[in-house]
Amino acid sequence: MAATTDTGVDFRTRLQTWLPKLVLSPSLAVMLIFVYGFIAFTIYLSFTDSRMLPSYNWVGWDNYERLFRVREWNIALTNLAIFASLYIIICTLIGLTLAILLDQKIRGEGVLRPIFLYPMALSFIVTGTAWKWMLDPAIGLENTMNLWGWESFTFNWIKDREMAIYTIVIAAVWQSSGFVMAMFLAGLRGIDNEILKAAQMDGASNFQMYRRIILPQLRPAFLSAFVILSHLAIKSYDLVIALTGGGPGNATALPATFMYSYTFTRNQMGIGAASAVIMLMTIAAIMVPYLYAELREKK
Amino acid sequence: MAAASTENAMRSSGFARVLIYLILILFALFYLLPFGIMLINSLKPLSEITGGNMIALPRDWTIAPWLSAWSTAQIGVEPTGLRPYFINSIVMAVPAVLLSTIVGALNGYVLTKWHFRGATIIFGLLLFSCFIPFQIVLIPMARILGILDIAGTTPGLILVHFVYGIGFTTLYFRNYYAAFPTELVRAAQIDGAGFFQIFWRIMLPSSGPIIAVSFIWQFTNIWNDFLFGASFASGGGAPMTVALNNLVNSSTGVREYNVHFAGAIMAAAPTLLVYIVAGRYFVRGLMAGSVKG
Numbered sequence: 001m002a003a004t005t006d007t008g009v010d011f012r013t014r015l016q017t018w019l020p021k022l023v024l025s026p027s028l029a030v031m032l033i034f035v036y037g038f039i040a041f042t043i044y045l046s047f048t049d050s051r052m053l054p055s056y057n058w059v060g061w062d063n064y065e066r067l068f069r070v071r072e073w074n075i076a077l078t079n080l081a082i083f084a085s086l087y088i089i090i091c092t093l094i095g096l097t098l099a100i101l102l103d104q105k106i107r108g109e110g111v112l113r114p115i116f117l118y119p120m121a122l123s124f125i126v127t128g129t130a131w132k133w134m135l136d137p138a139i140g141l142e143n144t145m146n147l148w149g150w151e152s153f154t155f156n157w158i159k160d161r162e163m164a165i166y167t168i169v170i171a172a173v174w175q176s177s178g179f180v181m182a183m184f185l186a187g188l189r190g191i192d193n194e195i196l197k198a199a200q201m202d203g204a205s206n207f208q209m210y211r212r213i214i215l216p217q218l219r220p221a222f223l224s225a226f227v228i229l230s231h232l233a234i235k236s237y238d239l240v241i242a243l244t245g246g247g248p249g250n251a252t253a254l255p256a257t258f259m260y261s262y263t264f265t266r267n268q269m270g271i272g273a274a275s276a277v278i279m280l281m282t283i284a285a286i287m288v289p290y291l292y293a294e295l296r297e298k299k
Numbered sequence: 300m301a302a303a304s305t306e307n308a309m310r311s312s313g314f315a316r317v318l319i320y321l322i323l324i325l326f327a328l329f330y331l332l333p334f335g336i337m338l339i340n341s342l343k344p345l346s347e348i349t350g351g352n353m354i355a356l357p358r359d360w361t362i363a364p365w366l367s368a369w370s371t372a373q374i375g376v377e378p379t380g381l382r383p384y385f386i387n388s389i390v391m392a393v394p395a396v397l398l399s400t401i402v403g404a405l406n407g408y409v410l411t412k413w414h415f416r417g418a419t420i421i422f423g424l425l426l427f428s429c430f431i432p433f434q435i436v437l438i439p440m441a442r443i444l445g446i447l448d449i450a451g452t453t454p455g456l457i458l459v460h461f462v463y464g465i466g467f468t469t470l471y472f473r474n475y476y477a478a479f480p481t482e483l484v485r486a487a488q489i490d491g492a493g494f495f496q497i498f499w500r501i502m503l504p505s506s507g508p509i510i511a512v513s514f515i516w517q518f519t520n521i522w523n524d525f526l527f528g529a530s531f532a533s534g535g536g537a538p539m540t541v542a543l544n545n546l547v548n549s550s551t552g553v554r555e556y557n558v559h560f561a562g563a564i565m566a567a568a569p570t571l572l573v574y575i576v577a578g579r580y581f582v583r584g585l586m587a588g589s590v591k592g
Binding site: 012016019020021023024026027028030031032034035036037038039041042045054094097098101102104106112114115116117118119120121122123124125126127129130131132133134138139140141143144147148174178179182183186231234235237238241242245255256259260263264269272273275276277279280283284287288291292295 | 316319320322323326327329330331333334336337348349351352353354402405406409410413415419421422423424425426427428430431432433434435436437438439440442443462463465466469493494495519522523525526529530540543544547548556559560563564566567570571573574575578581582585586
C-alpha cells in the first residue's frame with residue numbers, strides 16, 4: 001500500500017488516527033445491539049400481546065396492569081422487599097463487625113480472611129445444595145440436634161410457607177457477607193493513621209474513635225456495599241431455584257423467578273417482559289446515580 | 300500496606316481479646332461448616348446420611364458417591380454422570396474468558412490513552428451494561444441465538460458470555476491503564492511506534508496483574524452462571540451448574556444425597572481452586588467491580 005511514499009505516509013497517519021476508534025467500534029456495536037437494542041426490544045414486547053412467541057400487536061399498558069393484579073407478582077415483590085432489606089442489613093452488620101474485629105492486629109488474619117470470603121467463589125447452585133440439606137428437618141440441623149438429645153429442637157423454616165423466605169436470606173448472607181467484610185477492611189486500612197493518633201492523644205476512647213472518625217470515613221464503603229448488595233438481591237435467581245425452587249407453593253418467588261416462569265414455562269411473554277422491565281428500572285434507579293457520581297468524581 | 304489503621308489506638312484488655320478471637324472463630328465455623336459437612340457426607344454410604352448424624356465422620360469411608368456423580372449418575376434422562384457437563388463448562392468458559400479479556404484490554408487502552416470526544420459516554424454505557432438484570436435480555440437473546448442457529452449449543456453460550464463480559468473486562472483494564480503513565484505512550488508515538496506496537500510492547504508487558512484479575516473474575520462468573528445456561532442450553536449441551544441442579548432437584552427415585560454432595564463439590568472445585576491459588580487477584584476483581592479503581 002505504500003507504493004508512493006507521499007500517499008503512503010498520509011494513509012498511515014490517517015489510519016493511526018482512526019485505529020483507536022476502529023478498535024473500539026465492534027465493542028460499541030455489540031453493546032448497542034446486545035444490551036441497549038435488546039432492552040428496547042424487551043420494552044417493546046412488554047407493550048404487546050406476546051404469548052409463547054413475540055407478537056407485534058400493541059396493547060398499551062395492559063401487561064403492566066395485569067402484572068400488578070397477578071397474586072404471584074405481588075408475593076414476589078413482598079418477598080424481594082423482605083429478602084433485600086434483611087440481606088443488605090445483615091450482610092452489612094456482619095461484614096462491618098468482622099472487618100473491625102480483624103483490624104485489631106489479629107494473629108491468624110491471613111487464615112481467617114480467606115475463610116470468610118471463600119463462599120463468594122462458589123456458585124449459588126452449590127450454596128443452595130449445601131444449605132437445602134442443612135435446613136432439611138429430616139436429615140439436617142434439626143435431625144442432628146434431636147439425635148444429640150435436644151429433642152424439642154425444631155427448625156423447619158424451609159418447609160414453612162411463612163418462614164421459607166428467611167432461609168434464602170440465611171444462605172445468601174452466608175455467601176456474600178465475607179465480601180462485604182473485605183470491602184470494609186479495605187476501607188479501614190485506608191484510613192490515615194495520623195488522625196487516629198491525634199484523636200487518641202486528645203483522649204478519645206475506642207468507641208468514640210469508631211463513632212466519630214472511623215465510621216464516617218467508611219461512607220464510600222457503605223455506599224458501595226449497599227449498591228452491590230441491592231443489585232445482587234434484585235437479580236437473585238439461582239439461589240432460589242437451588243434452595244427452594246420458589247416453593248413451598250410460590251412462597252419464595254422473587255421477581256427473577258417470576259419473570260422466568262411467566263416467559264418460558266407459562267407462555268405469557270408480554271407479562272414476563274413487563275416484569276423484566278420493572279426489574280431493570282429498579283436497578284437503574286439505584287445504579288445510574290451511583291455510576292454517574294463515580295464517573296464525575298474521576299474527572 | 301500500612302499496619303492496621305488502629306495500630307496504637309486499641310489497647311484492649313485481655314478479656315476483650317479473647318472475646319474477639321472467639322467471635323472470629325465462631326464465624327469461621329459458620330462459613331466452613333456447610334461446605335465441610337457436605338465434604339464429609341459425600342464420603343458416606345447413603346444409609347449413614349439418612350439414618351445418622353450429619354456432623355459424624357463416616358464409619359464406612361467410600362468414594363462410590365464420587366464415582367457415581369462423575370460418570371454414572373442420572374442427569375435428566377441420561378445416566379451419564381456430570382463428566383460431559385463439566386467438559387461443556389470448560390469448553391464454554393475458556394474461549395469466553397480469553398475473548399472478553401482481549402477485547403477488554405484493547406478497549407481499556409483506547410479509552411485511556413487515545414482521548415476522543417464521547418469516550419466518557421461510551422464508557423458509561425459499557426459500565427451500565429455490567430449491572431443490568433439479565434432477565435431484560437433473555438427474550439431477544441433467545442431469538443438471536445435461534446436466528447444464528449446456535450440455540451442450545453456451547454458456541455451460543457460462548458457468545459452470550461463474551462458479549463456480557465466485555466463491560467466488566469473493559470472496566471478493569473480502563474481503571475488499570477488510567478494509572479499508567481501516558482508520557483511513555485506519547486514518547487513511543489514520537490519515536491514512530493504505531494497503535495498496536497504501543498499496546499503490544501508497552502502496555503501488555505506491564506498488564507500481568509490486571510490480566511490475572513480479568514481471567515479469574517470472568518472465569519468465576521462464567522463457570523458459576525446458571526441463568527444463561529438454564530435459558531439457552533438444553534439437554535446434553537448444558538453447563539455444569541445446570542446439570543448439578545438437575546441432579547439435585549430431579550424428582551424421580553431415591554435422593555442420593557451423598558452423590559449430590561460429591562457433584563456439588565465437583566462443580567465448586569475449579570473456582571475454589573482458582574480462589575485458593577490466586578485469592579489476591581480474586582479479591583481485587585471483586586473490589587474493582589464495586590469501589591472505584
